Amino acid sequence: MTDLNLAAYARMGIANPVSEEAILAMLDQTDLKPGERGAELGCGNAEVARLLARRGLTVLAVDRGEAMADLARARVVEAGLSDRIEVVAAEAGAAAEAAGPFRLIAALGTTQLGDFGQLSGWLEPGGWLLWGDIFWHQAPTVPVPGLDYDTDAGWRRRGAEAGLRLVDARISPEAEWEAYVAALTAATAAWVEANPDDPARSQIAARAAALVALYGPASRATLGFGLYLFRRP
Numbered sequence: 668m669t670d671l672n673l674a675a676y677a678r679m680g681i682a683n684p685v686s687e688e689a690i691l692a693m694l695d696q697t698d699l700k701p702g703e704r705g706a707e708l709g710c711g712n713a714e715v716a717r718l719l720a721r722r723g724l725t726v727l728a729v730d731r732g733e734a735m736a737d738l739a740r741a742r743v744v745e746a747g748l749s750d751r752i753e754v755v756a757a758e759a760g761a762a763a764e765a766a767g768p769f770r771l772i773a774a775l776g777t778t779q780l781g782d783f784g785q786l787s788g789w790l791e792p793g794g795w796l797l798w799g800d801i802f803w804h805q806a807p808t809v810p811v812p813g814l815d816y817d818t819d820a821g822w823r824r825r826g827a828e829a830g831l832r833l834v835d836a837r838i839s840p841e842a843e844w845e846a847y848v849a850a851l852t853a854a855t856a857a858w859v860e861a862n863p864d865d866p867a868r869s870q871i872a873a874r875a876a877a878l879v880a881l882y883g884p885a886s887r888a889t890l891g892f893g894l895y896l897f898r899r900p
């Protein structure tokens with residue numbers, strides 16, 4: 668059955684509140700060379716994998732859902748990047764363990780992959796980790812089910828504890844949150860209009876509305892989005 672991600676991601680770019688320019692600025696700080704191997708874990712629509720491939724990397728894009736992997740493959744073909752990106756449907760950890768190590772791992776919006784010790788182990792010495800995720804401005808005293816984010820300091824600390832050196836960090840400005848929410852809203856509305864008979868239509872619209880409320884301006888005092896570039900020694 669279609670879920671919100673499948674419905675929306677086909678019509679979105681980067682499915683996180685961060686800009687392409689911000690990611691490229693991080694990549695500009697690396698010594699990555701054309702032909703080196705990268706991975707996008709939890710790739711969704713593979714938009715970040717496409718950015719990496721355009722920089723000359725050979726990329727493994729991994730998503731655990733076969734339907735999402737199919738969407739990613741279609742986006743890769745559409746971009747003419749099939750010779751540089753392989754998309755697989757698998758658990759990200761198992762795929763990275765089997766195919767690594769990599770010169771770069773990109774993982775955005777993949778909170779469940781937040782074991783930085785494992786991530787470091789899938790990198791070559793001197794390799795790079797581009798991590799992006801939502802964070803709490805202040806960790807809640809009572810855990811919130813489904814929102815297992817860390818704080819900004821917590822994401823940084825995880826890298827340090829795994830022996831990774833933080834090269835740069837960036838907090839998404841309000842404009843990038845607004846662009847993400849607008850893209851999610853527009854993509855969902857387009858899917859709902861195009862699929863009037865889909866049994867998941869009402870559920871997907873309701874889920875999108877809930878996310879728009881969660882990630883809207885009222886949440887800026889509670890939630891942020893950080894992009895972090897780490898390097899393995």
